[in-house]
Amino acid sequence: MASTLTVFLDRYRRALAAEDVDALVELVHVPCLIMGPQVHAVLSQEELRAALTQQLAHQREVGVARASFAVLGHRRIEARYLTVDVGWEMFDPEGTLVWEFSVMYTLTAPERGWRIVAIAPLEPGLSATNPTGAHATLLAGRER
Numbered sequence: 258m259a260s261t262l263t264v265f266l267d268r269y270r271r272a273l274a275a276e277d278v279d280a281l282v283e284l285v286h287v288p289c290l291i292m293g294p295q296v297h298a299v300l301s302q303e304e305l306r307a308a309l310t311q312q313l314a315h316q317r318e319v320g321v322a323r324a325s326f327a328v329l330g331h332r333r334i335e336a337r338y339l340t341v342d343v344g345w346e347m348f349d350p351e352g353t354l355v356w357e358f359s360v361m362y363t364l365t366a367p368e369r370g371w372r373i374v375a376i377a378p379l380e381p382g383l384s385a386t387n388p389t390g391a392h393a394t395l396l397a398g399r400e401r
Contacts, residue, residue, distance in 0.1 A: 261371070262328055262331055262341050262364075262371070263328060265284070265364070265370065265371040266326050266328065266341075266343060268280070268284060269281070269284050270324050270325070270326060272284065273313075273316070273324055274322075274323060274324065276313045276316075276317075278306055278309045278310055278313070281309050282302065282305055282306060282309065283372075284371075284372060284373060285299075285305055285372060285373045286365055286367065286372040286373060286374040287299060287300065287301060287302055287305055288300050288374075289305070289373060289374055289375065289376075290363075290374065290375040290376075291375070291376055292375065292376065292377035292378075293377070293378055316347075319347075319355055319356075320349040320350070320355055321347045321348070321349065321355050322348060322349055322350040323347075323348045323350075323352075324345060324346065324347050324348070325345070325346050325348070326343050326344065326345050326346075327343070327344045328341060328342070328343060329342040329343060329344050329359060329379075330342045334363070337365055337366050337367065338363060338364065338365050338374075339363075339364055340361055340362065340363050340364070341361070341362050341364060342359060342360075342361050342379055343359065343360055343361075343362060344357070344358075344359045345357065345358055345359070345360070358378070358380065359378070359379040359380055360376055360377065360378055360379055361376070361377045361378075361379055362375070362376050363375035363376075
C-alpha cells in the first residue's frame with residue numbers, strides 16, 4: 258500500500274513541478290471537498306482547472322521551484338477509500354524552504370489509480386484554498 262501511495266504522490270509532485278494542469282486534473286476526483294476554515298466543494302472540471310491554474314501562478318509568485326513530501330501515515334477506510342497524512346516542503350531555486358505544511362488527503366480508486374477526493378489540514382492555522390491541496394495550504398503567519 259505505501260508504495261502505491263508514494264508513486265501517486267510522486268506523480269502529483271512531478272505534475273506540480275512541471276506546472277502540468279492536465280496531469281494534476283487526472284489526480285483529482287470531481288467532485289472534491291476542501292476542508293479548512295471553510296468547506297468548499299469543487300463541482301466541475303472547469304472549476305478544478307481554474308483553481309489549479311491560479312495555484313500554479315501563486316507558486317511562481319512565491320518562488321517555489323521544487324517540492325518534497327513524506328508520507329506520515331495512512332489508514333484504509335474501506336476497499337476503495339483511504340486517508341493519507343502527508344508532510345510537504347516547498348523550496349525556491351536555491352534550495353531554501355519557502356513553506357512547509359501537513360495535510361490529510363482522502364483518496365479513492367474509482368477506476369484505476371488513486372485520486373484525491375477530499376483534503377484537510379492536519380495543523381491548526383492552516384487553510385486549504387485549492388482542491389489539490391498541498392501546494393495551496395499555507396501556514397498562517399509563517400509564509401516565508
